[in-house]
Amino acid sequence: MKIVIQDRLNESERELLAKGLSKHHLKFVRKLSQEDIDDAQIILGNPTPDLNIKKKHLKLIQLRSAGSDTFVKRIYPDTVLCNASGCYGIPLSEHVLALLLALSKNIPTYVHQMDQGLWKNLHQGKEIYHSQIAIVGCGDLGTQTAKRLQAFDCHITGIKRRKTTALKYFDEIKTIDQLDDVLGDMDTVILCLPQTEETSSLFNKEKLLKMKKDAILINVGRGSAIVHDDLVEILPYHLGGVGLDVTDPEPLPADDPLWRNDKVMITPHSAGGFIWKSTRERFIQLCIENVERISENRPCLNQVDLDTGYRINVN
Numbered sequence: 001m002k003i004v005i006q007d008r009l010n011e012s013e014r015e016l017l018a019k020g021l022s023k024h025h026l027k028f029v030r031k032l033s034q035e036d037i038d039d040a041q042i043i044l045g046n047p048t049p050d051l052n053i054k055k056k057h058l059k060l061i062q063l064r065s066a067g068s069d070t071f072v073k074r075i076y077p078d079t080v081l082c083n084a085s086g087c088y089g090i091p092l093s094e095h096v097l098a099l100l101l102a103l104s105k106n107i108p109t110y111v112h113q114m115d116q117g118l119w120k121n122l123h124q125g126k127e128i129y130h131s132q133i134a135i136v137g138c139g140d141l142g143t144q145t146a147k148r149l150q151a152f153d154c155h156i157t158g159i160k161r162r163k164t165t166a167l168k169y170f171d172e173i174k175t176i177d178q179l180d181d182v183l184g185d186m187d188t189v190i191l192c193l194p195q196t197e198e199t200s201s202l203f204n205k206e207k208l209l210k211m212k213k214d215a216i217l218i219n220v221g222r223g224s225a226i227v228h229d230d231l232v233e234i235l236p237y238h239l240g241g242v243g244l245d246v247t248d249p250e251p252l253p254a255d256d257p258l259w260r261n262d263k264v265m266i267t268p269h270s271a272g273g274f275i276w277k278s279t280r281e282r283f284i285q286l287c288i289e290n291v292e293r294i295s296e297n298r299p300c301l302n303q304v305d306l307d308t309g310y311r312i313n314v315n
């Protein structure tokens with residue numbers, strides 16, 4: 001098959017991918033063009049919005065992003081669309097820990113004090129040890145986060161769409177319908193959600209106020225999961241800290257009040273990306289596996305349901 005690859009790999013990684021796809025005709029490009037799209041049967045990468053990918057000849061589009069919401073309406077119904085969920089869990093979960101530890105131990109305040117040469121102990125903070133943590137979204141990111149949090153000896157509750165009796169690394173599992181019942185018990189709430197109609201604006205003023213007054217909220221999924229204006233409104237009197245790697249809108253305007261709120265830590269959607277070696281390694285293996293599967297008319301890994309936006313479970 002003819003495969004066009006949006007190249008974000010180094011030389012050794014490119015060779016590894018070429019070796020795994022040696023039966024196929026490969027074309028590595030830095031930027032995908034319409035000519036590339038029209039000539040290929042498989043795309044490995046993220047076609048930009050200006051490109052027409054609604055083509056009957058396209059058998060597979062393997063995205064290099066975990067998010068796929070902007071692609072589902074752009075493709076021909078028979079084209080298999082797969083996201084890169086599972087490739088970003090390691091660096092993203094490390095970023096969650098960085099935000100959680102920084103907020104719990106007053107690191108932003110102490111960094112500002114360094115600028116002033118000020119030695120001042122706040123004599124306050126939070127322990128993760130024996131705390132209650134809810135992870136909303138139990139895909140690869142949520143699972144990798146739970147795996148790393150286990151080292152802190154905390155109680156981890158996973159929030160999923162569907163009922164599950166048990167899930168590795170989680171102490172208990174609740175459904176999204178039970179979220180309101182558990183929010184008030186949680187010291188930390190971590191959002192690891194994809195962008196769907198179901199998750200958009202999930203954390204509105206009502207949800208935010210159900211959280212503990214001193215709780216920490218972290219979002220590394222999609223910015224749209226939190227209603228921005230509601231968060232700004234409640235922060236003066238509610239929540240102990242907020243860590244955001246994603247925002248809505250994004251990028252966050254320079255005059256947005258969240259930038260100047262002492263409770264908030266913001267990173268510029270930097271948790272994921274192709275700069276991380278673990279992400280590139282996992283993506284290469286996913287591409288090799290899915291090209292083989294599509295060639296053999298077998299279900300692909302991470303295939304996206306074009307109606308719901310969620311992954312289809314495949315053995």
